[in-house]
Amino acid sequence: MKISTNTGGLAATNAYLIADENTGEAAIIDAPQNTVLPLLNVAKHHGWNIRYLLLTHGHWDHTSDHKVVTDAYPDAKVLIHALDEPKLITPGSMIFSLPYKIPPRKADGYLEDGKTIKIGNLEFQIIFTPGHSPGHVVLYCPTESLLIAGDLLFAGAVGRTDLPDSDPAAMEISLQRVAQLPNNTTVRPGHGPPTTIGQEKLSNPFLQSQ
Numbered sequence: 037m038k039i040s041t042n043t044g045g046l047a048a049t050n051a052y053l054i055a056d057e058n059t060g061e062a063a064i065i066d067a068p069q070n071t072v073l074p075l076l077n078v079a080k081h082h083g084w085n086i087r088y089l090l091l092t093h094g095h096w097d098h099t100s101d102h103k104v105v106t107d108a109y110p111d112a113k114v115l116i117h118a119l120d121e122p123k124l125i126t127p128g129s130m131i132f133s134l135p136y137k138i139p140p141r142k143a144d145g146y147l148e149d150g151k152t153i154k155i156g157n158l159e160f161q162i163i164f165t166p167g168h169s170p171g172h173v174v175l176y177c178p179t180e181s182l183l184i185a186g187d188l189l190f191a192g193a194v195g196r197t198d199l200p201d202s203d204p205a206a207m208e209i210s211l212q213r214v215a216q217l218p219n220n221t222t223v224r225p226g227h228g229p230p231t232t233i234g235q236e237k238l239s240n241p242f243l244q245s246q
């Protein structure tokens with residue numbers, strides 16, 4: 037597996053390029069504004085085919101560049117949990133006026149709890165983790181000990197639950213679910229640096245009760 041990160045946009049959001057270099061299949065996970073093109077250039081340089089844009093949730097800072105992906109790779113499928121698709125159909129911020137427009141679109145398919153997404157021979161389990169947003173998911177690859185965590189879990193913090201579409205009680209249950217993953221699982225969050233499940237269970241105040 038090869039993973040590349042680029043961080044950008046108004047909320048300093050992480051976008052990831054994940055590739056199975058053996059098969060040449062790849063996916064982009066989350067699409068902050070003006071942030072995805074360098075990752076597509078990495079894919080092009082290696083001759084990788086972007087099969088998917090996987091969206092951890094529908095907040096504007098994770099979806100802005102979706103058209104950049106599908107313009108470069110028209111066959112790439114844009115997948116999100118059904119409960120967050122409304123924010124893809126009617127994009128924008130719920131709490132302030134974005135200084136740019138995000139093109140509206142429907143999903144090509146849905147990320148459902150318990151299903152898996154294959155990127156080449158890499159299998160990612162979809163774990164439904166509502167709380168920060170109603171249709172938030174994380175992607176877990178057991179063979180690579182990797183969790184793409186979106187805005188569920190950060191190094192030393194967790195995603196906001198004071199947004200109009202948040203649910204703090206659901207967030208508690210979602211954090212309990214990911215706290216069950218092995219301690220050596222690398223966590224790649226939607227904001228900030230990577231961490232591990234074990235590190236967060238030791239030092240993240242939001243995981244102390246889990």
Ligand SMILES: [Zn+2]
Binds near residue numbers: 093095169187
């Ligand atoms: Zn968010």
Ligand SMILES: [Zn+2]
Binds near residue numbers: 095
């Ligand atoms: Zn975010």
